[in-house]
Amino acid sequence: MNYETDAVVVGAGPVGLFAVFQCGMVKMRCHLVDALDAVGGQCMALYPEKPIYDIPGFASLPAAELIARLEAQAAAFKPTIHLGRQMVGLDRVADSWRCTLSDGTQITAKAVIIAAGSGAFGPNRPPLDGITAFEGKGAGLGVHYFVARREDFRGKSVVIAGGGDSAVDWAISLAELAERVMVVHRRPKFRAAPESESRLKDLADAGRVELVVPYQLHGLEGDNGRLAAVTVATLEGEVRRLEADALLPFFGLATNLGPIAEWGLAMDRNTIAVDPATMATSAPGIFAAGDISAYPGKLKLILTGFAEAARAAHSAYEFAHPGEALHFEHSTSAGVPR
Template sequence: MSSPEQHTDVAIIGAGPVGLFAIFECGMLRMKCHVVDALDMVGGQCAALYPEKPIYDIPGYPSIDAADLIDRLSEQCASFNPVFHLGQQVVGLTRTADDRWLVETSTGTRINAAAVIVAAGVGAFGPNRPPLDGLEQFEGKSIHYLVRRRLDYAGKRVVIAGGGDSAVDWAISLAEVAAKIMVVHRRPKFRAAPESVARMDQLTKEGRIEMVVPYQLSGLEGSDGQLTGVRVATLDGEEKVLDADVLLPFFGLSMNLGPIAEWGLELERHHIKIEQSTCATSAPGIFAIGDIATYPGKLKLILTGFAEAASAAHSAFPLVHPGEVLHFEYSTTKGMPAGV
């Protein structure tokens, strides 16, 4: 027996930072929201993968931990009383006879909404695992794909592998607590924010980080789940062993859209194509924002997702309040709307 339909103005799929800000933007336009997320908590990757990771490109915060950012966003949208449906995945998205959308979840929840905003991040995500013999015996014990607590690495010899933002940011952060930080990368150029790379270079000059370049992971040493060393090699086959207690491979996330791929939306390389100015997808009344959305020149930043959340909310307004003219005002003059 199916559950009764719950009616709302906007259904938001994804409760990560961009989804949370979308609640606020919708609330500012007097639109009520129901929010669905497969995780059993809000925050998306920020909460599940790296709650203590410092984020440097949030306006007004020189640095803010991911978990703190989620706390601030949750506090910001709380006054609009969003309804959260956590620990459940959207499995159905169908058009109704009156041109609304019916969102159905894996637990039987049914949400009828005038508009849908997809803020599902990178969809279902998992780490890209290095192809090393015996990897499984060390995973979860001395090989980790995310950092939940910095203090877990206090006094340890840590090898970080990768050349992106996660590798660079964690090298900088863990250098404050670890006994030794070694960064393994196949080339001297890093795909990370220039300011972060500059900070890492300075820590290297100070002897707090050791750069192992140009090398790649080639093997593991240890027993009973505990690493004693990480073997690395150059492209020419020159090998050496790094004495280590922990390996943190940061090679990005593998992306799986899951049921999203079956919703009939126009896709491009596992992302949802949108119109940049409105965040509209190929289906009327469905908008996409954040990492899952793509258009020419897209910058994958939380900051970009925040701007897209505002655009999507304004684009959804005429669907929720048909015939009503939206007189846009700045929040400093308009204040918080009442009665949402």
């Protein structure tokens, strides 16, 4: 099928959903494209029940609830949504862009906003012999790289490996319901947000979490794919055995920009270089927001991505409607355009 619209947003994560809303606020018709089968990006695919702590106005908000709120907000403008389809082609045609999807659909738009996070993603698997035999063994058992349901780990003995935000946040969360939570990290200092690290250490002092430091993953024990224990070792070779029902290794994601890297945009390593004043890329009419965009001093926060999405939408309007003044009004006075 062929479509014509004002803007195409690539990526249906939180920033992409908010970009759709912001396009609607400046009266731009919008199509939304994502390779996943549901909106939400990493929030829904990797950690729908993980609490997010840096959304203004919410002390804590589960990722799935954040996505539901953003989806409802964007729905007011009735965007056309293409899920389970990757945008594989981007070609300049006259004064517009022709976006080609993996199913052959073509969308012609005045502007494109790329909000694809870090691109396609998958877990970094730790190099442990036989680890694949313990993957996908059911709720709360074996090796899991993401937590879809906290409740799966109720009453379980869980080993969490890693020292970043995901490892620390899930240790804090699962301490509320797991029988035992052990956090394995190669050094006493964690790489998580200071407040989260402080909460983790408070739980350790209270005996609700065990910090297994300085250790690294060494091996897995079990029969017929059922995990029995995780062995860990120091750099000096001291080995410990941790009886466990589940191992959660949080060593980040392996990402791949896929076709985006072939669109001829100026890149900054694995991100797209933009002008922070407009979120414009090196190509006219193409803008980027969220983790995929790069500029000096950028903070990789959802909050920052929301602001970038708003700026990108306004810049897209100015590009699509040259010479037309955009009379911006706050939503409290203008309401939602109809």
